[in-house]
Amino acid sequence: MRLRHLAISTILATLAAPGLAGAEAKPALTIYTYNSFTSEWGPGPALEKSFEAQCACDINWVALEDGAALLARLKLEGANTKADIVLGLDTNLTAETKATGLITPHGADLSGLSLPIAWKDADFVPYDWGYFAFVYDSEKLKAPPQSLAELVDGKDAPKILLEDPRTSTPGLGLVMWMNEIYGDKAADAWKGLKPKILTVSKGWSEAYGLFTQGEAPMVLSYTTSPAYHQIVEKSDRYKALVFPEGNYMQVEVAARIKGSAHADLATAFLQFLVSPEAQKVIPTTNYMYPVRDIGADLPPEFAALPKPEKSLLLSAEKAAANRDAWIKTWIETISQ
Structure with a gap:
């Protein structure tokens, strides 16, 4: 060495x-x-x-x-x-x-x-x-979903901002996350999530910018994102959710x-x-x-940030083997 x-x-x-x-x-x-x-x-x-x-x-x-x-x-x-x-x-x-x-x-x-x-x-x-997470605006959303299942299946779940998995690693991370949790029922889970999606951005910067501008009360981001607002803006307004099903690691x-x-x-x-x-x-x-x-x-x-009790991460080989098929399912389901 x-x-x-x-x-x-x-x-x-x-x-x-x-x-x-x-x-x-x-x-x-x-x-x-x-x-x-x-x-x-x-x-x-x-x-x-x-x-x-x-x-x-x-x-x-x-x-x-x-x-x-x-x-x-x-x-x-x-x-x-x-x-x-x-x-x-x-x-x-x-x-x-x-x-x-x-x-x-x-x-x-x-x-x-x-x-x-x-x-x-x-x-x-x-x-x-870090860990992917849904970050929410606590001033607009008083009762955020407490699990991925509640977000997917809940009739009153809030509007969310997502990133495109074809151009964005957070968007791709969500595809991996959903398939790791739901397996061969992932298409049904996307159908449940679809009515809550306000828009899909090419990248994280665009999605998070829309979120902080108030376009939607939730965005796909990271458990560490609220630290920015705490350190720079001295605000606890934005919070990250950890789910009992686990959060996907990046x-x-x-x-x-x-x-x-x-x-x-x-x-x-x-x-x-x-x-x-x-x-x-x-x-x-x-x-x-x-x-x-x-x-x-x-x-x-950073010490006070929420940490998932269960972390999820597919091997690089499994992610590569399934990426195209899982993105195809996402496209077919979201675009219907």
Whole structure:
């Protein structure tokens, strides 16, 4: 492990050497990610500033609607992609992404990770995690549903905002969640949920924006989302629901692109992404749990967040094997 650390340090030192930096234009590292990551309140700006100070390089963000759109973009571009790194996929997409042949082992040391699941994937670097949840406005909804069954079957269940599973990892997460709970009765569950759906957005940012604008009292988001309102707005108005059936877990990941012209720089960035310095940025910008223990740097508001007694997570292989069929069922049921 020490040799790997030395290699990473050598890469960064070489890139930062004044003579080399001044001799030619800075190398540009192109990272495909989702738009909330690069927003002014997201982690992108802080991570960019910190990493660029170490590497004497430039980060070029390419932002798409949401995580699932990243895979579609990679498939479309194939070996001609300009990306050096893709950041914002999750475990529901990793097997399918690996199957494109565009991903190469990351080469980073992940021995310092602290995740609720064991991590052994040599191609993907996890950088945050959390639980999908329905978040509600407590000023508009005094009696929210207390279970997924109540939300699906309840005649008086509130209107909700969802994300499209074809372009959004939260939307895809809900598809996995529903199928894990309902199995071969998932189509019936979608039919029960359909009358409550106000609109389906391409990505999380659009859906959550409509929610905070008051378009609907509930939105598909994360158990950690209320922490933003508590920390930034000093408000307990928005709350997340944990269901007795369990909440579906998400682990977000980044990966190196095989054809990258900046392989060493990409590995250095992925190593930086799991460093204490970078992980301290995640909770108050991406409002997810960090992948390593950051001690007192984790805001106290996170300790008070609701935690599911039961967490759900399909294997990457099972998610990939069923993704298309389950999305087809979602399309056929929701569009009827």
